[in-house]
Amino acid sequence: MAQKMDFSGYDPGPYYDEMFDAAGAPRPGCRMLYEKIISLPPGEVLARQAAAEQALYDMGITFTVYGHEDGTEKIFPFDIIPRVIESAQWNALERGLVQRIAALNLFIADVYGKGRIMADGVVPRSVVESSSGYFPACIGLTPPRGVWCHITGTDLVRDEDGRFLVLEDNLRCPSGVSYVLANRRILKRAFPQVFEAIDIRPVDDYAPLLLDMLHSIAPVGGSRPTAALLTPGVFNSAYFEHTFLAQQAGIELVEGRDLVVVDGYVHMRTTRGLKRVDVLYRRVGEDFLDPTVFRPDSLLGVPGIMEVYKAGRVAMANAPGTGVADDKVVYAYVPRMIRYYLGEEPLLDNVETFLCWEDKARRHVLANLDTMVVKAAAESGGYGMLVGPAATPEEREAFAAKIEANPRNYIAQPTVGLSRTPVIVGDHFEGRHVDLRPYVLYGEDIRVIPGGLTRVALKKGSLVVNSSQGGGSKDTWVLGGPAA
Numbered sequence: 001m002a003q004k005m006d007f008s009g010y011d012p013g014p015y016y017d018e019m020f021d022a023a024g025a026p027r028p029g030c031r032m033l034y035e036k037i038i039s040l041p042p043g044e045v046l047a048r049q050a051a052a053e054q055a056l057y058d059m060g061i062t063f064t065v066y067g068h069e070d071g072t073e074k075i076f077p078f079d080i081i082p083r084v085i086e087s088a089q090w091n092a093l094e095r096g097l098v099q100r101i102a103a104l105n106l107f108i109a110d111v112y113g114k115g116r117i118m119a120d121g122v123v124p125r126s127v128v129e130s131s132s133g134y135f136p137a138c139i140g141l142t143p144p145r146g147v148w149c150h151i152t153g154t155d156l157v158r159d160e161d162g163r164f165l166v167l168e169d170n171l172r173c174p175s176g177v178s179y180v181l182a183n184r185r186i187l188k189r190a191f192p193q194v195f196e197a198i199d200i201r202p203v204d205d206y207a208p209l210l211l212d213m214l215h216s217i218a219p220v221g222g223s224r225p226t227a228a229l230l231t232p233g234v235f236n237s238a239y240f241e242h243t244f245l246a247q248q249a250g251i252e253l254v255e256g257r258d259l260v261v262v263d264g265y266v267h268m269r270t271t272r273g274l275k276r277v278d279v280l281y282r283r284v285g286e287d288f289l290d291p292t293v294f295r296p297d298s299l300l301g302v303p304g305i306m307e308v309y310k311a312g313r314v315a316m317a318n319a320p321g322t323g324v325a326d327d328k329v330v331y332a333y334v335p336r337m338i339r340y341y342l343g344e345e346p347l348l349d350n351v352e353t354f355l356c357w358e359d360k361a362r363r364h365v366l367a368n369l370d371t372m373v374v375k376a377a378a379e380s381g382g383y384g385m386l387v388g389p390a391a392t393p394e395e396r397e398a399f400a401a402k403i404e405a406n407p408r409n410y411i412a413q414p415t416v417g418l419s420r421t422p423v424i425v426g427d428h429f430e431g432r433h434v435d436l437r438p439y440v441l442y443g444e445d446i447r448v449i450p451g452g453l454t455r456v457a458l459k460k461g462s463l464v465v466n467s468s469q470g471g472g473s474k475d476t477w478v479l480g481g482p483a484a
Contacts, residue, residue, distance in 0.1 A: 003042055003043070003427050004040075004041070004042040004043075005037070005040075005042075005045045005046070005424075005427065005428060005429065006037075006038045007020075007034070007037075007038065007422065007429055009428060009429075010422060010428075010429045010430070010431070011430075011431065012024065012420065012431060013420060013431055014160070014417070015160060015417050015418070015419055015420045015431070015433070016158055016159065016160055016161065016162040016417075016419040016420070017419065017420050017421065017431060018030075018083050018084065018158075018419055018420065018421040018434065019033075019034070019081075019084070019421055019422055027084070027086075028086070029084045029085070029086040029479050030084045032194065032197060032198055033082065033084060033191075033194055033198075033477075036191065036193065036194050037081070045080075045424065046424070046427065048080055048190045048191075049079070049080050049424055051189070051190070052078055052080045052186045052187075052189075052190055053078065055185075055186050055189065056076065056078055056182070056186065059182060060240065061076050061178075061179065061182050061240060076179060076472065076473060077456075077458055077471070077472030077473070078183060078186070078472055078473055078474070079423045079424055079456060079458075079472060079473075079474050080186070080187065080190045080191075080424070080474075080475075081421070081422050081423060081424065081429070081474065082187055082191075082474055082475040082476065082477045083421050083434060083436075083454040083474050083475070083476050083477070084477045084479065085451070085476065085477065085478050085479070086479050086481075087478070087479045087480060087481025088481065089164075090201075090450060090478045090479075091481075092347070093156070093164055093348070093438070093448075094448045094450075095347055096164075096346070096347035096348030097154055097348070097438060097440055097448050098440075098446045098448065099338060099342065099344065099346070099347050099348075100154065100166070100169075100334060100338065100346070100347075100348060101149060101152055101154075101440050101442060101446055102341075102342065102446065103334065103337040103338040103340075103341050103342055104149055104152075104169065104171065104325050104334065104337065105146075105147060105148050105149050105442065106337070106341040106342075107123075107325060107334075107337045107341065108148040108149065108319075108321065108322055108324060108325050109146060109148060110341075111128055111134070111321075111324055112138050112139050112140065112141055112321055113139075113140075117337065117340055117341075120340075122333070122336050122337070122340050123330070123333045123336065123337070127329055127330065127333070127357075127408075128324060128330065130408055131323075131324050131327040131329070131330060131377070131378075132323075132327070132377070132378040133172065133286075133321075133322075133323030133324040133325070133326050133327050133330075133378065134321075134323075134324040134327075135286055135287075135294070135320065135321050135323075135324075137293050137294065137306065137320075138286075138319075138320050138321030141309070141310065141319065141320065141321060142312075143217070143315070143316075143319040144216075144217040144218075144219070144312075144315050145216070145217060145443070145444070147217065147319070147442050147443065148318065148319040148321065148322050149171045149318055149319075149322050149325065149442060150213060150217065150317035150318050150319070150441065150442050150443065151174060151210075151213075151281075151317055151318055151439070151440070151441060151442075152169065152170065152171050152174060152439070152440040152442070153170040153174030153175070153176060153177070153437045153438070153439050153440075153452075153453075154166060154168075154169050154170065154437065154438060154440065155167040155168045155169075155170065155435055155436070155437050156348075156435060156436045156437070156438065157351065157416055157418050157419070157435045157436070158418065158419035158434075158436075159416050159417065159418075159419075160417045162419065163349075164348060164436075165348070165349050165350065165351045165416070166331075166334070166348050166349070166350050166351065167351055167413075167435065168328055168331055168375075169325060169326065169331050169334065170326060170437070171318060171322045171323065171325050171326045172285060172286075172318070172322060172323040172326040173238075173282070173283050173284075173285065173318070174437075174439070175237075175238040175241055176241070176437055176439075176453045176455075177206060177241070177245070177439045177449075177453070178240065178241035178244040178245055179241075179453055179473050180203055180206070180439070180449070180451060180452060180453050180475075180476070181203060181204070181206060181207070181244075181248065182244075183453075183473060183474065183475040183476075184202075184203050184204065184451075184475055186475070187475040198477075198479065199479060199480030199481070200477045200478065200479060200480065201450035201451065201477075201478040201479070201480055202450070203449055203450065203451050206248075206439070206449050207245070207248035207249045207250075208249070209441055209447060209449075210245070210249050210281075210441060211227065211249045211250065211251065212443065213317070213441045213442070213443035213444075213447075214227040214249075214251070214279045214281060214315075214317060214443075215227065215279070216443035216444050217279060217315040217317060217443060218278040218279045218315055219278055219312055219313055219314065219315060225278035225279055226252070226275065226276060226277050226278050226279070227249075227251040227252070227277075227278065227279040227280070227281065228246075228251055228252035228253070228254045228268060228277050228279070228280055228281070229242055229245060229246040229249075229251055229252070229253050229254070229280075229281040229283060230254055230255070230256070230259070230280045230281065230282050230283060230284050231243075231253060231254070231255055231283050231284070232255070232256075232283065232284050232288070232300045233255050233300070236283075238283065242283055245281075251281070252268060252277075254268050254277075255300070256284070256288075256298075256299065256300045256301045256302050257299075259277065259302045259305070260274070260302070261302065261303065261304035261305060261307070261308055262274060264307075264308060264311065264313060265308060265313050265314070266280070266302065266305060266308050266313070266314045277314065278314060278315065279314070279315045279316070279317070280314065280315070280316045280317070281317050282316045282317060282318060282320075284300050284301060285323070286320045286321065286323055288300040288301050289301040289302070289305065289306070289320060290302060290303060290304065290305045290306040291303055292304060292306070293306045306320065326378075327377050327378060328375050328376070328377045328378075328411050329355060329357070329377045329408065329411055331350070331353070331411075332350065332353040332355055332411060334346070334350065335349070335350060351413045351414075351416055352413060352414055353411050353412070353413050354372075354411065354412045354413070355411055356374075356403050356407040356408075356409075356410040356411060356412060357407045357408040361412075362403065362407050365403065365410075365412040366400050366403065366404075368388075369386070369388045369391075369396045369399065369400060370388045370389060370391075370396065371388055371389060371414060371415055372386075372388045372412040372413065372414060372415065373385065373386070373387050373388060373412065373413050373414075373415055373416075373463070374386040374388070374399060374403065374410055374411070374412045375410065375411055375412075375413075376409055376410060377408070377409050377410065377411065378409075385464075386399040387415070387463060387464065388415065389415055390461075390462075390463075415463065416463075418433040418434065418435060418457075418463055419433070419434060420432055420433050420434065421434050421454075421456070421474070423456060423458065423472075423474075425460075430460070432456050432457055432458060432460075433456070433457040433462065433463050433465065434454050434455065434456050434457070434465065434474070435454070435455050435465050436452050436453070436454055436455075436476065437452050437453040437455065438451070438452035439452055439453075450478040451475075451476035451477065451478045452476055453473055453476070454473060454474040454475070454476045455471050455472070455473055456471055456472045456473060456474055457471055458471060458472045
């Protein structure tokens with residue numbers, strides 16, 4: 001006989017729980033969802049979870065894990081119990097994200113322009129110029145509208161007090177928004193009555209907003225601009241997302257070999273001959289973008305495309321050079337950027353961060369590795385990271401040697417007790433740690449998509465939410481109410 005699932009045995013633990021308050025009562029924004037879940041007949045929660053997983057399989061929602069012994073292609077784990085963010089909380093987050101993206105954009109423009117922030121000593125020149133995301137070839141570039149970071153995914157966490165903090169910025173080629181759109185479609189099937197009863201802000205307009213943003217940066221011309229998504233190809237970990245977004249936005253999906261520079265413009269090869277491309281949504285890193293400017297061995301890019309870009313005959317999102325602000329060491333200086341460029345106090349705080357290139361900070365980190373999370377400056381996906389409390393003494397010793405050998409490459413942060421939310425484990429609910437990646441589009445203005453990707457550390461006790469490290473995802477519901 002199927003078992004009825006409720007929250008009677010659920011333990012929020014010592015962390016901030018997204019669904020329940022400290023007394024164990026549902027938070028106001030979660031009450032209707034809670035009542036719906038506990039009203040379902042025995043077996044129904046698991047049946048809806050199974051249906052959601054089948055839908056993911058049918059939609060081909062996968063990601064790639066490199067070097068995994070069981071194969072590389074994986075269905076992205078998904079839990080049907082959504083994460084709910086109330087309207088006032090979201091409005092505050094949105095204001096903070098808009099402020100942050102505005103400052104980061106000014107920083108990138110300054111770095112490749114006059115370099116005032118470095119000359120004034122607010123951000124050390126050595127930090128910027130030693131970043132793997134800094135490309136001298138981008139000095140003097142002038143992107144359309146002065147916008148460099150058109151698409152951003154900023155990772156947020158919630159601490160034990162429920163306070164949102166910025167964990168890192170992703171401005172190079174931020175991934176994951178396809179799962180936001182797919183998760184919402186699946187949740188509408190899983191809980192249709194709840195969607196009818198609760199005002200949940202939509203995310204379905206992301207694709208048209210993306211297209212509008214791409215068109216807004218196109219070179220001025222009389223005809224409707226042609227936009228395309230430039231992908232490294234089928235072996236890239238985010239290839240599913242590339243195909244999904246191109247299809248949803250109604251733009252072409254191209255690889256470098258599909259493009260050619262002719263008569264000073266970028267064209268794509270078609271069965272009817274060459275067709276001009278005006279805007280590229282770039283999912284290829286700068287170093288692979290143009291073998292005549294960056295890596296000469298790149299087979300993923302387009303020879304000559306940077307000359308076309310400099311001449312203003314093609315636009316790219318994100319602009320080449322944006323990766324300098326993707327560096328985890330540069331991230332530590334964002335609060336200073338906000339004060340410097342905007343004359344404002346940051347609305348969202350960073351997680352406390354120690355820069356290992358600074359002698360005092362490095363000594364502190366090495367003396368406290370058992371309490372720290374250490375990250376490599378240019379790595380992503382949970383790679384190149386040490387979670388001190390979960391590491392063995394041998395692992396901490398080996399990582400200490402890496403820090404000593406290349407201190408510029410590492411930052412460290414105290415272990416944050418990330419907020420938790422209920423997930424289905426077997427035939428009951430357990431708390432798992434989560435983070436949040438909202439997506440921001442910057443064209444004519446800055447637009448924050450309400451919600452974002454809630455990533456879940458599915459392994460019990462784990463703080464690592466990345467899909468490549470065994471994490472999963474949830475739909476994120478932002479409740480309606482007065483706009484920010």
